[in-house]
Amino acid sequence: MALKLPQGVEILAPVNPEFEAILTHDALAFVASLHREFENRRRERMEARVARQAELDAGRLPDFLPETATVRSGDWKISPLPQDLLDRRVEITGPVDRKMMINALNSGAKSFMADFEDSNCPSWENQVAGQINVRDAYRKTISFASPEGKQYRLNDTIATLILRPRGWHLMEKHMKVDGQIVSGALFDFGLSFFHNIHYLVENGSATYYYLPKMESHLEARLWNDVFVFAQKALNIPQGTIKATVLIETILAAFEMDEILYELREHSSGLNAGRWDYIFSCIKKFKQNRDFCLADRARITMTVPFMRAYALLLLKTCHKRNAPAIGGMAALIPIKNDPAANEKALGGVRADKERDATDGYDGGWVAHPGLVPIANEAFTAVLGDAPNQIEKQRDDVVVSAADLLNFQPEAPITEAGLRMNINVGIQYLGAWISGNGCVPIHNLMEDAATAEISRSQIWQWIRSPKGVLEDGRKVTVELFRALTADEVTKLRAEYGNRWTKQYEDASRMFDELTTSDEFVEFLTLPGYDYID
Numbered sequence: 181m182a183l184k185l186p187q188g189v190e191i192l193a194p195v196n197p198e199f200e201a202i203l204t205h206d207a208l209a210f211v212a213s214l215h216r217e218f219e220n221r222r223r224e225r226m227e228a229r230v231a232r233q234a235e236l237d238a239g240r241l242p243d244f245l246p247e248t249a250t251v252r253s254g255d256w257k258i259s260p261l262p263q264d265l266l267d268r269r270v271e272i273t274g275p276v277d278r279k280m281m282i283n284a285l286n287s288g289a290k291s292f293m294a295d296f297e298d299s300n301c302p303s304w305e306n307q308v309a310g311q312i313n314v315r316d317a318y319r320k321t322i323s324f325a326s327p328e329g330k331q332y333r334l335n336d337t338i339a340t341l342i343l344r345p346r347g348w349h350l351m352e353k354h355m356k357v358d359g360q361i362v363s364g365a366l367f368d369f370g371l372s373f374f375h376n377i378h379y380l381v382e383n384g385s386a387t388y389y390y391l392p393k394m395e396s397h398l399e400a401r402l403w404n405d406v407f408v409f410a411q412k413a414l415n416i417p418q419g420t421i422k423a424t425v426l427i428e429t430i431l432a433a434f435e436m437d438e439i440l441y442e443l444r445e446h447s448s449g450l451n452a453g454r455w456d457y458i459f460s461c462i463k464k465f466k467q468n469r470d471f472c473l474a475d476r477a478r479i480t481m482t483v484p485f486m487r488a489y490a491l492l493l494l495k496t497c498h499k500r501n502a503p504a505i506g507g508m509a510a511l512i513p514i515k516n517d518p519a520a521n522e523k524a525l526g527g528v529r530a531d532k533e534r535d536a537t538d539g540y541d542g543g544w545v546a547h548p549g550l551v552p553i554a555n556e557a558f559t560a561v562l563g564d565a566p567n568q569i570e571k572q573r574d575d576v577v578v579s580a581a582d583l584l585n586f587q588p589e590a591p592i593t594e595a596g597l598r599m600n601i602n603v604g605i606q607y608l609g610a611w612i613s614g615n616g617c618v619p620i621h622n623l624m625e626d627a628a629t630a631e632i633s634r635s636q637i638w639q640w641i642r643s644p645k646g647v648l649e650d651g652r653k654v655t656v657e658l659f660r661a662l663t664a665d666e667v668t669k670l671r672a673e674y675g676n677r678w679t680k681q682y683e684d685a686s687r688m689f690d691e692l693t694t695s696d697e698f699v700e701f702l703t704l705p706g707y708d709y710i711d
């Protein structure tokens with residue numbers, strides 16, 4: 181059956197019979213209405229990012245905005261939270277893969293972030309099948325049979341589903357409205373809202389979102405206006421949608437109050453998205469001769485600028501009666517090595533204990549095997565209380581200088597450089613093959629962690645401080661020599677799993693790292709390699 185397309189809408193991809201239930205005339209008309217209403221403003225925001233980057237490149241450091249001082253000093257709170265978002269002590273995250281969604285919903289976590297973003301490769305198949313999975317998960321009808329014959333279905337008690345659409349920078353190239361391709365964010369949000377909001381509201385819930393990679397409160401205002409428009413269009417009471425914003429750019433860290441304020445009717449707090457945050461610091465200060473970070477593994481949550489960011493986020497949220505949700509340790513359970521496994525689990529435990537004792541209301545885990553650990557750490561502090569939002573952190577004082585105290589700068593090592601190359605190529609190869617989240621060297625790797633790897637090398641090559649601890653300057657020549665070596669090793673290790681996609685990934689990694697122009701997101705050129 182051919183799709184019935186609304187006026188001005190084109191779908192430039194195969195539509196299998198299952199997809200027709202998602203790509204209905206009315207759902208596409210709704211996405212088209214979002215596009216027509218908001219695309220110009222989205223573009224303006226993207227242009228504002230470019231202008232702001234030019235200022236940073238010229239040496240102007242970020243600071244808290246003078247024009248919004250009254251928002252920061254004002255006495256306001258976000259609107260009350262719905263019942264099913266009060267207790268978020270453990271949130272599991274993962275791509276919108278059918279089997280993994282069932283596992284995540286059953287994992288014992290209080291909430292599950294179904295991810296169309298960092299852990300998802302945005303192929304047409306993944307995006308539309310993901311919407312089918314989300315629809316079935318909301319209706320609790322989702323099931324799956326593995327090729328090995330294992331049956332998957334939902335338990336009686338499951339996690340609350342929160343959906344993360346793509347960020348404002350990503351497009352959905354398979355849908356056009358009036359000749360323009362549509363925003364990935366509006367496509368993901370629009371379809372999920374259209375198909376599910378009435379069902380959820382009738383059942384005492386709503387569609388909840390995580391909003392990624394924003395760089396200013398004006399981007400949050402845009403999301404808020406999208407929510408107001410969408411609720412009005414579908415006759416849903418204003419304030420029904422709730423959204424948690426990931427503070428995962430250095431610029432957003434200077435506008436946390438303002439972001440909560442813009443979304444105050446629709447806010448469900450902030451999350452410390454640590455991996456993109458590190459990437460953003462590297463990207464925003466890429467031209468700054470004073471800026472240079474040590475090996476990726478050294479940039480932990482306890483280094484000065486990360487600690488300042490985490491504490492300011494917590495303080496800001498609780499002042500506004502909003503949940504503060506911790507980010508993710510990249511450690512995952514390790515099979516067949518009990519000692520290494522114990523160490524990894526200990527690392528996750530320490531991470532969650534620090535967040536819980538600081539005052540966070542919950543935190544992210546990457547894997548069902550980590551849910552009990554995070555649960556123990558938060559329950560030790562929360563007990564039976566759903567959260568600790570009442571815990572004020574007036575003792576925390578964080579200045580602009582604290583947020584910009586980029587230590588440590590050393591060591592930068594050959595092992596660290598090799599690791600960035602090795603992980604970056606493996607991740608890109610998996611991503612181009614359709615998988616946005618993979619275990620590499622016993623760590624969870626996704627688009628955000630891979631961005632750190634590639635941007636660090638770009639920056640080390642160009643910064644006068646990009647010098648290995650043995651005195652060698654990081655250069656294109658050194659990078660290429662080590663890359664050749666790493667690729668040789670990887671080819672041998674992968675054998676016939678080393679497909680064309682990994683050759684493409686190696687070439688793309690070289691381009692990303694050696695081209696003079698810094699590519700904003702690796703997923704932008706990456707998108708040309710899929711579908």
Ligand SMILES: CC(=O)SCCNC(=O)CCNC(=O)[C@H](O)C(C)(C)COP(=O)(O)OP(=O)(O)OC[C@H]1O[C@@H](n2cnc3c(N)ncnc32)[C@H](O)[C@@H]1OP(=O)(O)O
Pocket residue numbers: 272273274275279280281283284295298299455456508512513545546547548617618619623624625626628629
């Ligand atoms: C920076 C950020 O944005 S963080 C947020 C984005 N990142 C994520 O969401 C990470 C999601 N995690 C994952 O994708 C996976 O855990 C990986 C890729 C890191 C590791 O995956 P694997 O090596 O396959 O894990 P492993 O083999 O131990 O899995 C065991 C079982 O747990 C399941 N599982 C693992 N992680 C998850 C998850 N996050 N959600 C649901 N199920 C999961 C597997 O599907 C598997 O199920 P099965 O036994 O029924 O077949």
Ligand SMILES: O=CC(=O)O
Pocket residue numbers: 298426428452453454455456457507508628
């Ligand atoms: O999205 C989360 C992050 O750490 O990046």
Ligand SMILES: [Mg+2]
Pocket residue numbers: 298392426428453455456628
């Ligand atoms: Mg992120």
